Amino acid sequence: MRWLPSFFLSTALSLGALPAVSCEVALVLAVDVSGSVDDREFETQMRGLAEALRDGAISEALVLKQASVLVMQWTGNQRQRVSIPWRHVKNFDDTDQLADDIENTPRIWRNFSTAIGEALIFAQAAFDEVPQCKRKLIDVSGDGKSNEGIAPRAVHAQLRAAGITVNGLAIEQSDKTLTEYYQDNLIVGPGSFAIRADNFQDYPDRIRLKLLREITKQLSAVPPLQESGNL
Numbered sequence: 021m022r023w024l025p026s027f028f029l030s031t032a033l034s035l036g037a038l039p040a041v042s043c044e045v046a047l048v049l050a051v052d053v054s055g056s057v058d059d060r061e062f063e064t065q066m067r068g069l070a071e072a073l074r075d076g077a078i079s080e081a082l083v084l085k086q087a088s089v090l091v092m093q094w095t096g097n098q099r100q101r102v103s104i105p106w107r108h109v110k111n112f113d114d115t116d117q118l119a120d121d122i123e124n125t126p127r128i129w130r131n132f133s134t135a136i137g138e139a140l141i142f143a144q145a146a147f148d149e150v151p152q153c154k155r156k157l158i159d160v161s162g163d164g165k166s167n168e169g170i171a172p173r174a175v176h177a178q179l180r181a182a183g184i185t186v187n188g189l190a191i192e193q194s195d196k197t198l199t200e201y202y203q204d205n206l207i208v209g210p211g212s213f214a215i216r217a218d219n220f221q222d223y224p225d226r227i228r229l230k231l232l233r234e235i236t237k238q239l240s241a242v243p244p245l246q247e248s249g250n251l
Contacts, residue, residue, distance in 0.1 A: 046153035052162035068224030096132035185209030
């Protein structure tokens with residue numbers, strides 16, 4: 021159910037009362053499908069993303085910011101692929117359809133390594149298709165450290181130059197130091213942060229809180245996330 025602010029938003033949109041808003045944020049959702057992630061865990065990630073996008077606060081923020089969202093899967097070197105191309109979110113029907121499509125997205129790979137740096141390079145190139153968007157975010161979720169291809173820190177300089185912020189959700193099911201690794205090696209950009217999910221079962225709740233923080237930037241409204249950020 022969407023509460024009173026959403027009612028006014030929906031009415032304003034239907035009556036054309038809101039001024040035209042260009043894309044405020046472009047968001048790449050980068051999902052880990054490396055060999056350490058089994059099929060049930062992949063489904064948990066995709067279902068968690070879908071549920072987050074159906075959350076009233078998140079869907080409303082996406083519409084207000086006229087966001088563009090892309091979903092990609094990544095694993096080893098040269099294994100990154102767009103699952104859902106850029107979607108411009110103009111209304112709640114768009115967020116509902118995006119959530120449905122994410123939930124029904126098939127897995128591409130199953131038995132390869134973890135190449136985080138390569139995933140970041142692939143995601144950066146995708147922003148060339150949405151130059152009108154003011155803010156550029158890459159949302160990386162994964163359960164392991166990079167063990168193939170270019171190191172993620174080696175990509176930081178070009179990401180900063182392109183005005184891209186990278187945030188991370190570390191799923192610590194098999195590695196209890198992964199959040200610290202994400203803090204030191206993955207995240208980059210003003211206000212960047214990494215948060216922890218103790219296991220894949222925690223993922224849906226943590227990704228909802230993470231997206232809320234990323235999209236709204238209302239940090240005081242988000243409960244403590246056991247995270248750390250750097251500039």
